[in-house]
Amino acid sequence: MLKTANRTYYAPRGGLPPQSDLISDRAVFTEAYAVIPKREFSDIVTSFLPHWEKTRLWVIARPLSGFAETFSQYVMEVQPGGGSDRPESDKGAEGVLFVVEGEVTVTIAGVAHRLTPGGYAYLPPASGWTLRNEGGETARFHWIRKAYEAVEGLDAPEPLFLNENDIAPSPMPDTEGGWATTRFVDPADLRHDMHVTVVTLAPGAVIPFPETHVMEHGLYVLEGKAVYRLNQDWVEVQAGDFMWLRAFCPQACYAGGPGNFRYLLYKDVNRHAKLGGFGK
Template structure:
């Protein structure tokens, strides 16, 4: 398993600036080739960090979540990473080592490490290793539901959660679910979806969930609304609610992506 991340740097002057980025009313594609040094952002209260903002709540774009790809130099981090008490977070480490402290308990996350952080949690994170640390960070404001308990924090790893095969697909499509879909405490799922070469979503999914998809490994042709778009490692896709979608995995290695979706709550009117 590999875990793609923005390449940074800057292409030289021989590169044709016409690229594969797409921004429409129904979907957006932010290719890895556009995730360069000059589009990074920084946050107050952090040391030795920079990040690529891949999605943010915006009219005509993502409505329910934000998604960052964060780099921490050795010794970098924050004692107050979250500024919104109503925000929940998921972190997936793609390289290096991350020291995560949740309510006084310390966890060491390496490549593939996954953490869920509910709202109003006291947490810190630091890169105590010698190498650059890289991680994906997905944030959503939690929607409280009457009679439903608040979810609790947990730490696990992609390598420690057994993928679940999707039905009627001959084992070519599975999903690593870090949260039980029937657990109504959770109003977002951040999973890893895997297709073996040639595997596919065999119909154009059209549903209420909004999506953010970051390609971690492999290649595919992805149906977005009416367009088939080739995607590969490091490409990010945003899909508006009800945007038709499907994919066919190409190449010789598994096609894997980190998938965000909002779930388990009434639609605001």
């Protein structure tokens, strides 16, 4: 059974590996999947964004031929007093924020929302949101962006501000509670074209078959360790690692313990497949 108390969230710190370290690593990039280990989150691969102050970020996924096709994902690091009054330059982009360290204040339609670790925000396109770190510590959070796919007859979703710690995980059938998903959005709400959830597996629990499906995935490991089956390979992963899984990449895992294995999961949902060739 899952234990949900004392949740932890891994956050990168930057720096550089020492000169004495071996260069060999678990980093891998294939046609079907990629693994970016936590050691790769160094100072020399950070980026900066226009209109953001006292902020740097790690870009861990972006639309690219042979890589992420439906989303981008950043790990943001905002110093006290930092943030942006113009964070999103693309009026067609929706976003999800998930806080792993510190706190941020997101303001939308004149209402301020304070997000602490485990905090989740869904931000509709063209919603005019702003973000500030009004606390005394560095804030770190994930920012997942997707071009919203509007559907005639469906309104865009409204903003959401929630916290994982206030939501009971939904156990997967026939797993005796060893595998569960924390959902921030009702899966039956077809206004949403992406889901960002937290998946938790208890020590020794498994995804018991190689899932092979149309959804593209981004997985950032928040806690614990596991052995993941990705396409034809078994790969060890731990807190701080990121995985990209192409649509239809076979995937399964064993949770290694001694604590829970937990990851932040992105997937695209609820829309027709585009016809006429990629990118059209």
